[in-house]
Every structure is written in C-alpha cells, then in structure tokens.
Amino acid sequence: MSAQTWVFIGYFFVVFAIGWFSLRATRTEEDYWIAGGNLGWFTGGATMAATHTSAGTFVGTIGVMYTAGWSFAWVLLSIPLSYWFVVAVLAPRFTKQKELTLPAFIEMRYYGKGIRGLAGGIILVATVVYIQAQIVAAGLIAHTVFGIPTTVGMVGFTLILLVYTVVGGMMAVVYTDAFQLVVMSLGALFAVPLALRQVGGLDELLTLAASAHPLVFTWQTMPATLLLTMGLSFFLGGIATPEKLIRLYSMKDMPTIRRGVLFAIIMILSLNLLVFILALTAIVLFPELPTGDLAMPMVATAVLPVTLGAIMLAAITAAMMSTVDSLLIVAGSALSVDIYQNLIDPDVTPARRMWIGRIGILVVGSVPVILLLSGVGEGQLVQFIVLLFTALMAAAFVMPVVGGIVWRRATKEGAAAAMVGGVVATFLWEIFGPASVEPVLSGFLVSAGLFIGVSLLTDPPPNHALEPYFDA
Amino acid sequence: MGLRAGFVVMGLVSAIALVIVPAAAQTNAEVQASVAGQSTVQSARLFADLSPDDGGAEVRIEYVLDVRGTPELQFELLGFGSASADGFWLGEERTGTRIELDPQTGSMRAAAFTLSLADTNEPYRLVAQYWVAEAVQLDGEDFLVRVPVLSIALPPADGVSDLFRAELSLPPEWSVAEGFPTGLAANEEGLYVVSLPVVPSMVSARGRTDGARRLGLPLVIDLLTAAILLTFSFVGWRHLARIAA
Numbered sequence: 044m045s046a047q048t049w050v051f052i053g054y055f056f057v058v059f060a061i062g063w064f065s066l067r068a069t070r071t072e073e074d075y076w077i078a079g080g081n082l083g084w085f086t087g088g089a090t091m092a093a094t095h096t097s098a099g100t101f102v103g104t105i106g107v108m109y110t111a112g113w114s115f116a117w118v119l120l121s122i123p124l125s126y127w128f129v130v131a132v133l134a135p136r137f138t139k140q141k142e143l144t145l146p147a148f149i150e151m152r153y154y155g156k157g158i159r160g161l162a163g164g165i166i167l168v169a170t171v172v173y174i175q176a177q178i179v180a181a182g183l184i185a186h187t188v189f190g191i192p193t194t195v196g197m198v199g200f201t202l203i204l205l206v207y208t209v210v211g212g213m214m215a216v217v218y219t220d221a222f223q224l225v226v227m228s229l230g231a232l233f234a235v236p237l238a239l240r241q242v243g244g245l246d247e248l249l250t251l252a253a254s255a256h257p258l259v260f261t262w263q264t265m266p267a268t269l270l271l272t273m274g275l276s277f278f279l280g281g282i283a284t285p286e287k288l289i290r291l292y293s294m295k296d297m298p299t300i301r302r303g304v305l306f307a308i309i310m311i312l313s314l315n316l317l318v319f320i321l322a323l324t325a326i327v328l329f330p331e332l333p334t335g336d337l338a339m340p341m342v343a344t345a346v347l348p349v350t351l352g353a354i355m356l357a358a359i360t361a362a363m364m365s366t367v368d369s370l371l372i373v374a375g376s377a378l379s380v381d382i383y384q385n386l387i388d389p390d391v392t393p394a395r396r397m398w399i400g401r402i403g404i405l406v407v408g409s410v411p412v413i414l415l416l417s418g419v420g421e422g423q424l425v426q427f428i429v430l431l432f433t434a435l436m437a438a439a440f441v442m443p444v445v446g447g448i449v450w451r452r453a454t455k456e457g458a459a460a461a462m463v464g465g466v467v468a469t470f471l472w473e474i475f476g477p478a479s480v481e482p483v484l485s486g487f488l489v490s491a492g493l494f495i496g497v498s499l500l501t502d503p504p505p506n507h508a509l510e511p512y513f514d515a
Numbered sequence: 516m517g518l519r520a521g522f523v524v525m526g527l528v529s530a531i532a533l534v535i536v537p538a539a540a541q542t543n544a545e546v547q548a549s550v551a552g553q554s555t556v557q558s559a560r561l562f563a564d565l566s567p568d569d570g571g572a573e574v575r576i577e578y579v580l581d582v583r584g585t586p587e588l589q590f591e592l593l594g595f596g597s598a599s600a601d602g603f604w605l606g607e608e609r610t611g612t613r614i615e616l617d618p619q620t621g622s623m624r625a626a627a628f629t630l631s632l633a634d635t636n637e638p639y640r641l642v643a644q645y646w647v648a649e650a651v652q653l654d655g656e657d658f659l660v661r662v663p664v665l666s667i668a669l670p671p672a673d674g675v676s677d678l679f680r681a682e683l684s685l686p687p688e689w690s691v692a693e694g695f696p697t698g699l700a701a702n703e704e705g706l707y708v709v710s711l712p713v714v715p716s717m718v719s720a721r722g723r724t725d726g727a728r729r730l731g732l733p734l735v736i737d738l739l740t741a742a743i744l745l746t747f748s749f750v751g752w753r754h755l756a757r758i759a760a
Contacts, residue, residue, distance in 0.1 A: 060752070061751070061755065064755035064756060186674075222747070222751060225747050233736050233739075233740060237736065240732065241719065242595070243595065251593060254619070255593055255623060327593070328695070328716055328717070329713055329715055329716070330666060330716050331556075331666055331713065332671075332713060333670040333673065341711075341713060344696075344697065345697050345711055346696075346697065347697060348697060348733030348736060350737040351737055351740050354740055354744070
C-alpha cells in the first residue's frame with residue numbers, strides 16, 4: 044500500500060476512535076442531539092468553523108477562484124458580517140430557551156405542530172441537495188488519491204460517515220470537528236510556503252498567475268449582480284442554516300457563544316486566505332485542469348510532500364465530513380423529533396426516538412449517493428450546489444427565525460407562508476431565472492414579503508408564544 | 516395552520532423537488548455529452564537533457580491527442596524566472612517547422628498552429644522540441660532546475676493517472692532532495708522520473724551538485740506534521756476518555 048493509503052487509514056482510525064469514545068460519553072438525548080448543551084468556546088467555535096469550512100471552501104471556493112479569479116473573494120466578506128449578526132442580534136434571544144432542534148424553536152415561537160413538521164420537511168429536502176455536493180467532491184478526491192472510480196469513492200465516503208454519525212451523534216460530531224479543524228489548518232498552513240517555494244515566492248506567484256490567467260485579478264469574470272447576490276446568499280445562509288443555529292444551543296452560555304463565534308470567524312477567514320493563495324498556485328502550475336474542483340486535489344498530490352499531501356486530502360475529506368455529519372444530525376432530528384414524534388407518535392420514548400433519528404440519518408445519508416449513482420446532480424461545480432442549498436435555507440428560515448425573535452407581530456401563518464413561498468421562489472429562479480443573479484434574492488424577497496404581509500393579515504400571536512423570547 | 520395543512524405543504528415541497536431533480540439531471544447529461552465531444556490530451560511524454568556546461572536544457576515533448584474537429588491548436592509556455600524558451604520546433608529539428616512563441620501577458624508566451632488533418636478517431640501524434648536557457652541555477656553546491664513545459668490548451672483525458680510523464684537527465688554526480696511534481700525520483704537508468712494525471716506548467720528539482728544527501732524541506736514538514744497530529748490525538752484521547760469515565 045502507498046503512503047497516502049496509510050495516512051488515510053490512520054486518519055479514519057482516529058475518527059472512528061472519537062466516535063467510539065463519544066458513544067461512551069453519550070448518556071442522554073441532549074448529549075446525542077446538542078452534545079449536552081455545555082460546550083466551551085474552543086470546541087464550540089471549532090465545530091462552527093469546521094462546519095462552515097466544508098468542501099465548499101477546500102474544493103468549491105478554490106475551484107471557483109481557479110476558474111473566475113479573485114473577484115470571488117469579495118463574497119467572503121459577508122461571512123464575518125453574518126456571524127456578527129448572529130452574536131449581536133440572534134443568539135441572545137434565540138438561546139433564551141434551549142431546544143433540541145430548529146423546528147422545535149419554530150413550534151415554540153409559532154405555536155403549532157404542523158409548522159414544525161413543515162420546517163422538518165424542508166430541512167430534509169435541502170439536506171439531500173447539500174450532501175450531494177460533498178459526496179461529489181469526495182469521489183473526486185478518492186479518484187485522485189487511490190485511482191479508484193469516482194462512484195466507488197462516493198459510496199465509501201458515505202459509508203464511513205454514516206457509521207460514526209449514527210453511532211456517536213452530536214457528541215462524536217463536535218469532537219471530530221475540533222480534530223478536523225486542526226488537520227485542515229495544518230494542511231493549509233504548511234501547503235502555502237511549500238507552494239510559494241515551487242513558484243519562487245509571493246511576488247513571482249502574483250506575476251505568474253496574471254500571466255497564466257490575465258483576468259485573475261479583474262472584475263470581468265463574473266457579473267456584478269452574481270457577486271452581490273452570492274454575497275447575500277452567504278450572509279443570509281450564515282444567519283439561519285439549521286446546522287449553525289443548533290451549535291448555539293450546544294454552547295454553554297452567551298459569553299461562551301461570543302468567544303466561540305469570534306474564534307470561528309478568525310479560523311474561517313484565515314483558512315480562506317490560505318485557500319486563495321493555493322488557488323493562484325493551481326492557476327500557475329496546472330493551467331489546463333478539466334474542472335476547477337480538481338485544483339486542490341492536484342495541489343495536494345503534486346506540490347506537497349507525500350505525507351502532508353495525503354493529510355491535506357484527508358483534511359479536505361474531513362471538511363466534507365464535518366459539514367455532512369452536522370447536516371445528518373439536523374436531518375435525523377428533523378425526522379425523529381419534528382416529524383415522527385410531532386406528527387405521528389407523540390408518546391414515543393426518548394430511546395425509541397433516538398433510534399428513529401439514527402434510521403433517519405441512514406436514509407437521508409443514503410439518498411444523495413443513490414441519486415448521484417443514478418446520474419442526478421453529477422458534473423456540477425461543488426460551489427454552485429453549496430450555493431443552492433444556502434439559498435434554500437436562507438429563503439426558508441431567515442425570516443421565521445430572525446423575524447420571530449425581533450417582531451412580536453410575526454404569526455404562524457406568516458412564518459409558514461414565508462417558508463413555503465421562499466423555497467418555491469428559490470427553486471423557480473434556479474430553473475427559469477437568469478444565471479447572473481443568485482436565486483437567494485428572489486427567495487428571500489418573496490419570503491420576507493409573505494412573512495410581513497400574511498402576519499399583518501392574520502390574528503396576533505398568543506402571549507405564551509412570545510414569553511420565552513420577549514420581555515413582558 | 517393545522518396538521519393536515521402541514522402535510523399538504525410538505526407534499527408540495529417534495530413534489531417540486533422531485534420535478535426539479537430530473538430537470539437538473541437532464542441539464543447535466545447535456546453538459547457531459549458536449550464534454551465527451553471535446554478534443555483531449557491522451558498522453559504527454561517529456562524528456563529534458565540538462566547540460567551542466569551552459570545551464571540550459573534540451574527539451575522534447577511527445578503529445579498524443581484525440582482531436583475532434585478543432586484543427587487549430589493553442590500552445591502555451593510560462594517562463595519561470597530566467598528559465599524560458601522563445602520558440603519551438605514542431606516535429607524534428609532538421610525537418611520540422613520552427614514556430615515562434617509570441618509574448619502574451621507577463622511571462623506567458625503562446626502560439627497557434629493549424630493541423631492539416633480531417634476529423635478522425637485515430638490518435639494524433641505530435642512532437643515538439645525547444646531549448647530552455649538558464650534552466651539550471653547554481654548557488655554554491657546547491658542547484659535548482661526548472662523546465663517550463665509547453666502545454667496545449669486542451670483538457671486531459673479523464674482517468675489516466677500517468678497521462679503526463681517527465682524524464683530528466685541530470686549529471687550522474689548530482690543528488691535530488693525535492694522536486695515538482697512530488698514523487699520525482701531516479702529510476703534504474705539514472706533518469707529522474709515523475710508522472711501526473713494532468714500536464715503541469717513546469718518540472719523542477721532541487722539538490723546538490725556534489726551528491727551530498729540532505730533532508731529536504733518537504734521531509735522536515737512531513738515529520739513536523741506527524742509530530743503535531745500525534746500530540747493532538749493523544750491530548751484529545753485523554754480528554755474524551757475523561758469525559759467517558
């Protein structure tokens with residue numbers, strides 16, 4: 044076996060070990076879904092950063108920058124803005140009453156079980172879209188490293204992921220996230236000086252990149268409307284994607300959340316900066332890649348030394364796993380708690396509910412790979428699948444979540460209309476709208492219009508729905 | 516909104532998703548079909564003979580192409596530092612065609628050449644030769660070799676792990692500590708060989724002209740990485756074991 048194979052085996056051994064120890068540490072349902080709700084700032088911030096820094100960053104962002112140049116970097120400025128909004132506006136009220144899932148918050152604030160089931164259903168559908176992006180990237184990496192067919196890589200990645208998420212739950216997820224963040228940081232940190240050494244330093248890299256790709260430092264590769272709406276998508280998605288919101292419940296208290304989010308911002312921006320430099324390196328050293336998504340796998344295998352290269356690829360796989368496992372947890376809880384218990388069997392025992400969640404994780408995790416094997420979603424750039432998911436989440440949940448904690452008049456009917464209208468508008472724009480504008484714009488505007496309009500047209504919410512989030 | 520309405524809305528969302536997904540699949544199938552019709556590079560074999568006397572390199576690169584209805588080929592060559600070439604022979608030097616590379620942006624040089632062949636399924640073989648001035652830089656006993664690779668603006672064929680293969684002929688007394696692409700190593704005939712699934716823009720090597728063996732930076736970084744990860748794994752294991760207990 045090659046050194047790369049040994050590194051991957053060693054890496055996954057560590058991940059399984061974490062899953063095993065996490066299983067032993069999981070005693071209650073709170074442990075399984077929100078890691079006990081008592082995480083410190085390092086683990087909490089690391090799991091936020093690792094979830095954010097998915098294949099979208101290590102495969103997708105570098106792929107878009109390889110193709111379209113540095114103008115895409117502008118989009119990432121929206122990340123600190125959205126995290127600031129979470130800490131300053133959202134978290135103080137959102138975490139006043141801790142729940143196990145985002146739909147549970149929806150039920151509490153919007154006083155209805157049906158709307159909770161609706162939120163769970165939207166999460167399930169959108170999760171399938173997002174997991175596809177990660178699985179495509181994993182297949183590409185497996186093909187690059189082991190020379191195995193992309194489809195075999197996709198299936199293998201999904202199996203590994205499902206095993207440790209089903210077994211360890213959120214407890215396993217947060218600790219593997221912390222480990223994976225260290226791996227990703229090390230990989231990117233060491234990769235940059237080695238890459239610069241190959242091309243002769245930073246000045247030489249900038250000159251060569253401009254020579255190989257004359258538009259790399261211009262604004263001409265993407266329409267301004269696309270860049271602006273991509274920024275909006277990342278901003279809104281950063282506020283209200285369920286897998287990020289649930290991490291607010293996982294941390295101990297508000298001071299911990301503030302420190303954790305600051306740590307996450309620093310890590311995310313630092314990793315993105317390193318990724319930008321590696322994208323330029325790929326432009327110079329591999330000018331004829333068939334897809335930008337191969338840029339990072341090629342940097343890892345051809346620029347870095349063998350062991351670090353394999354660790355870097357393990358780090359990319361780690362990034363994908365961090366994102367997918369978080370989403371699987373959200374999807375599992377949506378199925379078991381928000382749909383099964385809420386709508387089918389209200390008297391289900393916690394133990395049975397946990398097992399239904401595990402089955403839900405298995406099902407939701409398997410559907411994307413089955414769709415991909417059927418040819419559905421194959422061949423798309425990873426970053427654009429990520430953007431579709433972000434747009435769906437933003438259109439469905441930003442108004443009900445943010446509006447729900449800042450506007451007393453928000454009603455159940457308004458929230459339901461916003462969720463459905465936002466998702467439908469996003470899908471319709473994705474199919475029929477111009478490609479120069481991201482679908483999040485139409486989704487969010489429709490969602491906001493329906494949220495405000497329908498809320499004003501319906502009866503005000505009862506006091507018991509407002510008490511947990513508003514002062515008397 | 517009651518329970519029933521919730522189910523109705525969920526059904527609507529699912530139905531929309533089910534309609535969207537096949538539509539997306541159709542688009543992808545069309546994209547892949549168009550990609551399948553593209554010309555591709557099937558293989559590229561590079562031979563570089565480094566001359567210690569004048570620091571230049573004689574380079575020969577053999578391409579095998581799958582050409583589909585696009586007879587004009589775009590050649591590109593990046594210059595790395597002082598290692599650059601100004602023109603190349605297509606075919607053998609004595610009988611081939613001399614083609615000048617026009618300066619583009621920065622150190623990029625490019626040329627276009629129209630192939631006189633009909634659309635065919637047969638692989639098209641193409642040989643290019645060029646001279647790289649100052650391919651070798653010496654700093655005492657340390658050397659740096661950089662050989663820019665003449666590339667053709669075509670995507671590589673999919674799934675060929677050794678599509679590009681380079682062979683560098685260095686003076687026998689030299690030793691190589693690191694190279695690009697990773698994996699550059701001497702074979703039984705004393706040639707330094709490496710392969711990749713895509714064509715890179717250059718091949719490089721660092722080492723010593725006196726043959727002395729030294730730890731290269733990549734090995735140092737490999738060891739450092741392993742040490743940090745082992746330490747972190749140990750600390751994490753202790754932490755989790757304490758929680759589990």
